[in-house]
Amino acid sequence: MIELAGISFSYPERPVLRDVSLCIGRGEYLGITGDNGSGKTTLVKLLNGLLLSQEGEVTVDGTPTSDRESLFAIRRSVGIVFQNPDAQAVGETVEEDIVFGLENIRVPSSEIDRRIEKYLGMLGIPELRDRNVSLLSGGQKQLVNIAAVMAMEPAYIVFDEALSMLDASNRRNVLLRMSELTMRGISIIQITHNPKDLGNCHRVITISEGRISGTVGFSSEIAMPSDSNASVDGRTITAECANETNEGKGEKSAVVNWMHNTATDIDDINRKYNPVDFTACMGSIRPQRKKGKRCGEFGNHRTGHVSGVSREGDGIEIRHLTHTYSPDTEWAVPALKDVSLTIGRGMVTGIVGGIGSGKSTLACLIAGLDTPTSGSIAIDGRSPKPGGNVRILFQHPEEFFFERTVREAVAFGPSKAGLPDDAVEASVLSAIDEVGLGRGILEKSPFKLSSGEQRLAAFAVSIAVKPEYVILDEPTAGLDQRSRRLVLDAIRRMTGGGGAGGGVTVIYISHQIGEVLEVADRIAKLSAGNLVFEGTNAMYRDRM
Amino acid sequence: MFATYRKGSSLLHRIDPRTKLLLTAGTGILVYLADPRGLWLLSVATVLLIRVAGIPASSLVKGLRPMAVFFALIFLTHLLMQGGGVVAAAIPVARFILLILFTTVLLHTTSQSELKTALVSLMKPLGGFGRELAFMVGVAMALMPGLMRDKETIARAQMARGCKPAGLRGFVALIVPLLRRSFRRADELSDALESRCYHRDREYYYYGGALAGTDYFLLGGFGAVIVLALIL
Numbered sequence: 155m156i157e158l159a160g161i162s163f164s165y166p167e168r169p170v171l172r173d174v175s176l177c178i179g180r181g182e183y184l185g186i187t188g189d190n191g192s193g194k195t196t197l198v199k200l201l202n203g204l205l206l207s208q209e210g211e212v213t214v215d216g217t218p219t220s221d222r223e224s225l226f227a228i229r230r231s232v233g234i235v236f237q238n239p240d241a242q243a244v245g246e247t248v249e250e251d252i253v254f255g256l257e258n259i260r261v262p263s264s265e266i267d268r269r270i271e272k273y274l275g276m277l278g279i280p281e282l283r284d285r286n287v288s289l290l291s292g293g294q295k296q297l298v299n300i301a302a303v304m305a306m307e308p309a310y311i312v313f314d315e316a317l318s319m320l321d322a323s324n325r326r327n328v329l330l331r332m333s334e335l336t337m338r339g340i341s342i343i344q345i346t347h348n349p350k351d352l353g354n355c356h357r358v359i360t361i362s363e364g365r366i367s368g369t370v371g372f373s374s375e376i377a378m379p380s381d382s383n384a385s386v387d388g389r390t391i392t393a394e395c396a397n398e399t400n401e402g403k404g405e406k407s408a409v410v411n412w413m414h415n416t417a418t419d420i421d422d423i424n425r426k427y428n429p430v431d432f433t434a435c436m437g438s439i440r441p442q443r444k445k446g447k448r449c450g451e452f453g454n455h456r457t458g459h460v461s462g463v464s465r466e467g468d469g470i471e472i473r474h475l476t477h478t479y480s481p482d483t484e485w486a487v488p489a490l491k492d493v494s495l496t497i498g499r500g501m502v503t504g505i506v507g508g509i510g511s512g513k514s515t516l517a518c519l520i521a522g523l524d525t526p527t528s529g530s531i532a533i534d535g536r537s538p539k540p541g542g543n544v545r546i547l548f549q550h551p552e553e554f555f556f557e558r559t560v561r562e563a564v565a566f567g568p569s570k571a572g573l574p575d576d577a578v579e580a581s582v583l584s585a586i587d588e589v590g591l592g593r594g595i596l597e598k599s600p601f602k603l604s605s606g607e608q609r610l611a612a613f614a615v616s617i618a619v620k621p622e623y624v625i626l627d628e629p630t631a632g633l634d635q636r637s638r639r640l641v642l643d644a645i646r647r648m649t650g651g652g653g654a655g656g657g658v659t660v661i662y663i664s665h666q667i668g669e670v671l672e673v674a675d676r677i678a679k680l681s682a683g684n685l686v687f688e689g690t691n692a693m694y695r696d697r698m
Numbered sequence: 699m700f701a702t703y704r705k706g707s708s709l710l711h712r713i714d715p716r717t718k719l720l721l722t723a724g725t726g727i728l729v730y731l732a733d734p735r736g737l738w739l740l741s742v743a744t745v746l747l748i749r750v751a752g753i754p755a756s757s758l759v760k761g762l763r764p765m766a767v768f769f770a771l772i773f774l775t776h777l778l779m780q781g782g783g784v785v786a787a788a789i790p791v792a793r794f795i796l797l798i799l800f801t802t803v804l805l806h807t808t809s810q811s812e813l814k815t816a817l818v819s820l821m822k823p824l825g826g827f828g829r830e831l832a833f834m835v836g837v838a839m840a841l842m843p844g845l846m847r848d849k850e851t852i853a854r855a856q857m858a859r860g861c862k863p864a865g866l867r868g869f870v871a872l873i874v875p876l877l878r879r880s881f882r883r884a885d886e887l888s889d890a891l892e893s894r895c896y897h898r899d900r901e902y903y904y905y906g907g908a909l910a911g912t913d914y915f916l917l918g919g920f921g922a923v924i925v926l927a928l929i930l
Contacts, residue, residue: 233894541860553852
């Protein structure tokens with residue numbers, strides 16, 4: 155059992171966690187959710203002694219994490235899979251990466267062999283064993299990280315947003331494996347923004363502003379054994395944990411509402427992609443969800459004005475596009491195969507597909523950052539060139555800020571275009587308005603904003619130069635539900651969907667199909683470099 | 699140079715990494731000692747080794763290309779400062795190329811963990827220090843491809859913003875995000891290492907094994923060649 159008793163933690167400038175008490179039983183499947191910056195990752199690092207709290211104590215099976223002598227034992231029983239798949243691999247090949255942890259805990263060589271096979275097989279990636287980690291895709295790396303931690307066979311496994319880059323089928327598989335592990339008495343602690351990933355949890359807690367603001371437990375439906383430590387069937391939670399919550403039962407309904415709200419408008423879509431139905435497990439708490447009801451303005455209101463493909467020579471014409479990385483070498487990777495596609499102006503085109511399907515490659519080619527191996531791209535009749543009328547926003551665009559204030563960042567493009575000062579100011583203000591940020595943000599440092607604000611500021615940077623086309627690569631990656639809403643709203647405004655300003659043609663690239671369907675007029679789906687679907691949003695929904 | 703290892707079963711892949719490491723070091727000495735005739739011999743040996751290891755020519759060219767300016771500089775310096783003609787100026791360049799090719803053969807046929815294990819084993823007489831040094835080398839090598847890719851991504855993102863990769867502004871636009879990312883990456887990696895139970899006294903055994911008769915034969919034979927080269 156992991157027990158947190160009255161934990162407070164602050165970084166030099168700001169308090170992060172305040173008086174958090176929590177206990178996690180053997181075989182429990184705990185979900186932790188909360189907005190960006192609410193303190194979730196700090197909480198994770200407290201669990202295995204990477205951080206020590208200033209107040210209160212964390213104990214793992216009775217041993218406090220402040221006991222430096224027992225740190226090895228604690229880390230052996232609490233495994234953590236972190237968020238960033240690029241910063242966790244220690245080995246050059248997948249095999250070496252898994253061996254690293256196993257050598258640390260002195261697993262005999264023959265057993266190492268067995269475990270590598272077992273866990274790579276479990277995650278469906280046995281063929282990656284001898285591959286070079288740095289050449290894998292983000293999702294593949296996440297699977298390798300998960301395998302490496304699972305192979306150490308810890309008693310508690312923490313997943314800190316560790317599924318964010320997985321496509322639907324891999325995500326499904328990992329969620330299934332997590333449930334299986336809890337059946338065998340292993341505790342799973344899963345941190346995520348994505349409510350649909352928490353469907354199998356025994357209990358979900360919400361953290362906001364450093365406190366546990368709510369708990370949804372399913373303890374009432376679970377038979378509580380007299381022996382409080384038993385976890386035979388995996389669905390039991392130790393008795394003293396079951397009803398424990400910081401704020402009492404009064405908060406429960408708020409959490410249910412929170413989940414209800416976040417689940418509702420993406421629900422219909424998600425049900426089709428995710429058999430782990432989030433609402434199913436809430437059934438006992440929330441009587442019956444009214445089918446077809448949508449939250450506020452987030453209905454699909456863009457079926458009317460879409461006419462389909464635009465006039466000849468206008469828009470982006472892609473003809474027989476093929477692209478191969480490192481051609482003529484043994485590492486040649488075919489990324490796109492004979493893709494022909496027309497992207498009309500003034501609308502949102504969603505480019506969807508699984509990991510490694512060629513989405514980002516297509517984006518870079520349209521933006522003129524790469525030259526295709528063969529085939530052609532014409533943007534309003536001209537060939538693409540970087541910095542032209544197509545702007546691309548890579549994943550996590552806020553990481554590319556280098557200016558001191560948001561104003562400087564947004565003004566960079568327009569002033570470089572040689573506009574007079576007042577025109578620069580006007581474009582800065584209109585860009586900020588268009589993405590829905592307050593003007594007060596202009597004088598702040600881009601690094602001091604919340605993650606949602608940073609993302610929107612990066613949007614403003616790219617639309618300040620009034621480009622004709624904007625390509626957004628996974629624009630909601632790593633954001634909480636609230637910030638996602640803001641981003642989707644901003645996309646609608648950019649294209650003129652909300653009435654104000656706009657007129658930008660948006661190409662929205664993502665593996666989160668549900669979100670794309672909320673805003674896209676047309677959908678193009680890639681699979682292993684081939685275009686497998688192209689048509690209107692409604693056609694896509696019908697077909698799936 | 700980095701991320702070049704490919705699993706294989708060639709003769710070179712099967713030799714004990716410690717032996718390969720020592721042989722490569724020995725070749726380094728030979729390359730510096732050799733006269734023009736010796737360099738020809740070594741070149742033939744390199745070509746043979748590259749064949750045996752099954753390294754594609756394109757990846758060799760790719761590895762050498764970034765060094766081209768450096769080679770040209772050495773060549774010109776020797777040509778202008780020391781005289782002796784084109785051939786004499788080409789010799790130091792040839793030495794460098796051979797050195798890089800031998801190292802490429804090593805990195806292509808020996809994985810990072812094998813190298814690490816070999817380093818640890820060879821540095822055993824140095825105690826804990828040797829282990830930590832080997833580990834640091836390994837971590838640095840693990841971080842390198844990521845850093846290279848970060849640099850690439852940032853350069854592209856700024857280019858897409860219309861920010862040219864030239865001048866002070868271009869430098870700042872590249873270096874500020876790169877440093878922030880690198881520090882964060884290093885932080886995250888250290889968390890991941892600690893969480894996976896890294897400790898100073900860890901042992902490297904999965905890729906280990908005792909030196910075989912072939913290894914002693916190779917090392918002995920090679921030692922004799924170096925001694926001969928020194929005498930002649």
